[in-house]
Amino acid sequence: MNVTLKINGLETQARFNDQEVETLHKPLLKQLAEKQRQLQRRLVVFLAAPPGTGKSTLAAFWEYLSTQDTELPVIQALPMDGFHHYNDYLLANNLKQHKGAPQTFNVAKLTDALRALHQPESEWPQYDRNLHDPVENAITVKAPIVVVEGNWLLLNQPEWQSLRALCDYSVFISAQPERLSERLIGRKMRGGLTRQQAVDFFQMTDGLNVLRVLENSQPANMQLCMDEQGGYHQIL
Known part of the structure; x- marks a missing residue:
């Protein structure tokens, strides 16, 4: 299945294996829909994964699939990136070079926003x-099911652990670190860096974040694994 998805306001072309869609993604969305009906309120789903696993694309794809099936309630993808501290704060606290690491996010602000999701509109x-x-208030949340996606949502650290109580269902994507390294280096090169610059960035930032997510995340309700082709399968 080839689809055009909107991620962070930009159109992205994505491809998903048809069998995977029928055996994994659609059944999961129907399972979430049933949980939402049972709760009789908005369902909050965490999609946590290391960089390079395509979590933003996957969350956007689930949102797309929900619009194609009249039996499914609308799903809305909500990226965690909007909870970065502002650059002024990062510069003042010597954190700019670590942007993307847990300490560069405003967890208190994220906590308040997650609590607000139980209002009809936020x-x-x-x-x-x-x-x-x-950019504040850029997304109006109305959907009965929301998928909050980010690297650190299940991080096993005290201030992040408290987020778990605000989540109804969690999904975690794992992958081989070496597989992610080539994906992330390639992403930086497509953004204009030389290979050496991309490798340096990976070793200083992305690589550390990959290992930290893989080694220090709490167990999720559903565990997925990314394969060599960039597809997903469930780990039982």
């Missing part, structure tokens, strides 16, 4: 790739 920030800063 606002959610979005990270602007041109400004390289969050």
Whole structure:
């Protein structure tokens, strides 16, 4: 299945294996829909994964699939990137070079926003790739099921652990670190870096984040694994 998805305001082309869609993604969405009906309120799903696993694309794909099936309630993807501290804060606290690491996120602000999701309508920030800063209230949340996606949602650290109580269902994607390294290096090269610059960035930032997510995340309700082709399968 080839689809055009909108991620952080930009159109992205994505491809998903048809069998995977029928045996994994659609059954999961129907399972979430049933949980939402049982709760009789908005269902909050965490999608946590290391960088390079395609979690933003996957969350956007689930949102797309929900619009194609009249039996499914609407799903809305909510990226965690809008909870980065502003660059002024990062510079003042010597954190700019670590942007993307757990300490560069405003967890208190994220906690408040997650609590607000239990209101009929709430606002959610979005990270602007041109400004390289969050834009407040960029997304109006109305859907009965929301998928909050980010690296650190299940991080096994005290201030992050408290988020788990605000989540109804969690999904975690694992992958081989070496597989993710080539994906992330390639992403930086497509963004204009030389291979050496991309490798240096990976070793200083992305590589550390990959290992930290894989080694220090709490167990999820559903565990997925990314394969060599970039597809997913469930780990039982």
